[in-house]
Amino acid sequence: MKKARSNNISRARLLAIVAAVAAISACGGGGDGGGAPAFPILPIAEPAPPPTPAPVSDSSGPCFNEADFREGTVVEFEAAKPGTDPATPSFRRKAVIEAREAFGGANPIAVNVGSETFKSPQFQQSTVKKEYKDLVNGSFLLYGKSTTYKNTIDPSMASSVPPGFPLENISTVSQTFTPPFAFPVNMAPGQVVSQQSTAAKTSVLNGQSGTTVSLPASGELTYHGREQLETPLGMFNTCKLSLKITVGAAGISKDITREFWLAAEGPYRGQLLKGGDTKTSMVVTKMTYSPK
Numbered sequence: 001m002k003k004a005r006s007n008n009i010s011r012a013r014l015l016a017i018v019a020a021v022a023a024i025s026a027c028g029g030g031g032d033g034g035g036a037p038a039f040p041i042l043p044i045a046e047p048a049p050p051p052t053p054a055p056v057s058d059s060s061g062p063c064f065n066e067a068d069f070r071e072g073t074v075v076e077f078e079a080a081k082p083g084t085d086p087a088t089p090s091f092r093r094k095a096v097i098e099a100r101e102a103f104g105g106a107n108p109i110a111v112n113v114g115s116e117t118f119k120s121p122q123f124q125q126s127t128v129k130k131e132y133k134d135l136v137n138g139s140f141l142l143y144g145k146s147t148t149y150k151n152t153i154d155p156s157m158a159s160s161v162p163p164g165f166p167l168e169n170i171s172t173v174s175q176t177f178t179p180p181f182a183f184p185v186n187m188a189p190g191q192v193v194s195q196q197s198t199a200a201k202t203s204v205l206n207g208q209s210g211t212t213v214s215l216p217a218s219g220e221l222t223y224h225g226r227e228q229l230e231t232p233l234g235m236f237n238t239c240k241l242s243l244k245i246t247v248g249a250a251g252i253s254k255d256i257t258r259e260f261w262l263a264a265e266g267p268y269r270g271q272l273l274k275g276g277d278t279k280t281s282m283v284v285t286k287m288t289y290s291p292k
Contacts, residue, residue, distance in 0.1 A: 061186040063239035063262040065270025067291030069135040073097040074290045079282035086285040104176040108132040142181040146174035181219040189225030220244040237264045
């Protein structure tokens with residue numbers, strides 16, 4: 001009986017010791033608390049802060065669209081002066097990007113900015129206006145412009161013209177910048193880029209070159225920064241730029257300055273939404289843009 005009681009006491013003490021050891025281990029060790037817990041309690045991680053949004057670029061880069069240098073792109077718009085009836089536009093323009101053409105000793109992109117034809121029973125005249133530009137190594141290049149007139153006399157009127165007078169005449173008047181003005185696409189607000197060139201005006205009749213007048217020229221492009229612009233087409237984030245072209249020598253030079261606001265985003269990105277001289281600007285009221 002005593003032996004059984006002794007065994008029971010021994011078992012009880014053993015269980016108590018095991019329980020105590022387990023409790024100490026679970027609590028981190030002995031009296032000094034220096035042991036490692038068997039099941040460490042991990043601290044609750046704080047939620048990660050939301051990602052910092054990428055800074056909005058205020059560069060002029062987004063306001064130039066590569067599609068405007070691809071053959072087949074078409075943009076057509078109407079514009080009116082602020083305060084006038086939008087139903088009576090002050091200006092219309094249709095620009096069609098065509099294939100490259102030889103112009104100014106280079107092979108730039110041709111942009112048809114106006115084609116008109118006048119017909120009568122005895123006479124027909126067609127007029128084609130083109131501008132020449134390119135996009136090279138992050139810069140847009142301006143080569144100049146030309147206007148071509150084609151006059152055709154109806155054969156029934158041949159007896160009424162002097163002998164040997166051609167029934168068809170083709171004349172072209174062009175203005176070429178050599179070298180072409182080259183301005184960077186990506187500009188910082190307040191940045192000004194200046195270029196020197198020579199402007200040559202040449203007349204050609206039926207393939208025969210006439211006189212050429214050359215004068216020194218300079219171009220200055222200023223990027224003023226981003227502006228919010230409200231138009232009949234909606235509210236737009238735009239790039240405001242101004243381009244000053246000076247042709248002629250000191251004292252007899254002529255300055256032309258144009259301001260323009262280009263869409264920085266949306267379906268009309270890169271397109272002119274407002275423009276004109278420094279005194280009067282027109283706002284686009286209608287636009288059809290078909291990029292390629």
